[in-house]
Amino acid sequence: MRPLPVLHQDDHLIVVDKPAGVLVVSAPGRQEPTLVDRVSQQLGERVQAVHRLDEETTGAIVLARSDAGRVGMEALFRAHTVEREYLALTSSAPSPPAGRIESNLREDAGGVVKVVARGGQRAVTHYHTLCRRGRCTLVACRLETGRRNQIRAHLAALGCPLAGDRKYGFRARGGERFPRVMLHSWRLRFVHPVTGVEVMVRIDAAEPELRAP
Numbered sequence: 001m002r003p004l005p006v007l008h009q010d011d012h013l014i015v016v017d018k019p020a021g022v023l024v025v026s027a028p029g030r031q032e033p034t035l036v037d038r039v040s041q042q043l044g045e046r047v048q049a050v051h052r053l054d055e056e057t058t059g060a061i062v063l064a065r066s067d068a069g070r071v072g073m074e075a076l077f078r079a080h081t082v083e084r085e086y087l088a089l090t091s092s093a094p095s096p097p098a099g100r101i102e103s104n105l106r107e108d109a110g111g112v113v114k115v116v117a118r119g120g121q122r123a124v125t126h127y128h129t130l131c132r133r134g135r136c137t138l139v140a141c142r143l144e145t146g147r148r149n150q151i152r153a154h155l156a157a158l159g160c161p162l163a164g165d166r167k168y169g170f171r172a173r174g175g176e177r178f179p180r181v182m183l184h185s186w187r188l189r190f191v192h193p194v195t196g197v198e199v200m201v202r203i204d205a206a207e208p209e210l211r212a213p
Contacts, residue, residue: 001033003042007060007201012069012194014039014047015201018061020180024052039063051077051146056164059086059185060201072193077146083189084143086151087130087210089182090160091170093137098128101154105147112167113149115157123147125154131213135173136163136182138210151183163209184210 008015016039018024024035033041040046047063050073062082064070076082106120107113124144131138137160141151149168155161156168164170164178172178184205192199204211 001038001041004035004038005203007203008199010065010192010195012064012066013062013073013192013199014043014065015060015062015188015199017203018053018058018185020056020058023055024061025049035061036063050074051082052148053185054149054152054181054183056180057086057183057185058205060188060203061185062188062190066194068194073190076190076193080144080146081190083187084146084185085187086141086143087184087186087205087212088127088139088141088151088155089133089163089178089209090137090139090155091135091163092160093132094127094129094139094155094158094160099126101125101127101158103154103157105150105153107148113147113153115153121145121147123150123154125151127155133209135176136209138213140212152181179207182207182210186210186212 005017022035026034036049048070050064053061102124103115104120105113105123106116126142127139152168161169163182165181187202189200
C-alpha cells in the first residue's frame with residue numbers, strides 16, 4: 001500500500017494528506033483498513049484520531065501520536081480554534097456569492113444531515129465564491145464549527161449541492177461525471193497544543209476542478 005504524504009510531523013502530532021475512499025475510523029459492517037490503521041502501520045506506532053473527514057473527502061487531517069497531543073487537539077477542536085478551510089465544487093453558483101451560514105443541523109433516520117428549525121446542533125460555515133469551473137463553481141469554505149457533513153448540508157440547503165454528492169441532492173447534467181463528492185481539506189492552521197508553535201499546512205487537490213485559482 002502506498003505511503004500517505006506527510007504534511008507535518010512531530011513527537012505529538014502528524015498531519016497527512018487523506019485520499020478519497022478511506023474511512024478515518026472503523027464503521028459497522030466495514031472491514032477495510034482505516035486511515036488510523038494505515039498511518040499507524042506507516043509510522044510503526046499506534047496513532048489516534050482527533051477529528052474526522054468524510055470517507056470521500058480528501059486532504060489535510062490531524063492525527064495524534066501521543067496522549068498529550070490527542071487531549072490538546074481535542075480541546076482545540078472543541079474551542080473552535082483550529083482554522084479549517086475547504087475547497088468545494090458546487091453544482092451551481094451560491095447566492096449570495098459569499099456569506100455566513102448559521103443553522104441547526106440534525107441527522108435524520110436515513111443518515112442525511114438536514115437544517116432544522118428546532119433542536120439539532122448549531123453549525124456555522126463561512127463561504128466565498130472563487131471562480132466558475134465549467135457548469136460548476138469553486139467555493140472556499142471555512143468551518144467555525146465542525147459538525148458531521150456540515151459543508152455538504154449547508155451548501156445543499158443553499159440550493160447548490162456539491163458535485164457528485166447524490167446523498168445531498170446532486171443530479172448530473174449533460175454527461176457530467178464526478179468520481180466522488182468534490183470536497184477537499186486544503187488548509188489547516190492551529191497553535192500546537194503541546195509546543196505552542198504555530199502549525200500551518202496547505203495542500204492542493206489532485207483533481208484540477210478542486211485546485212484554487
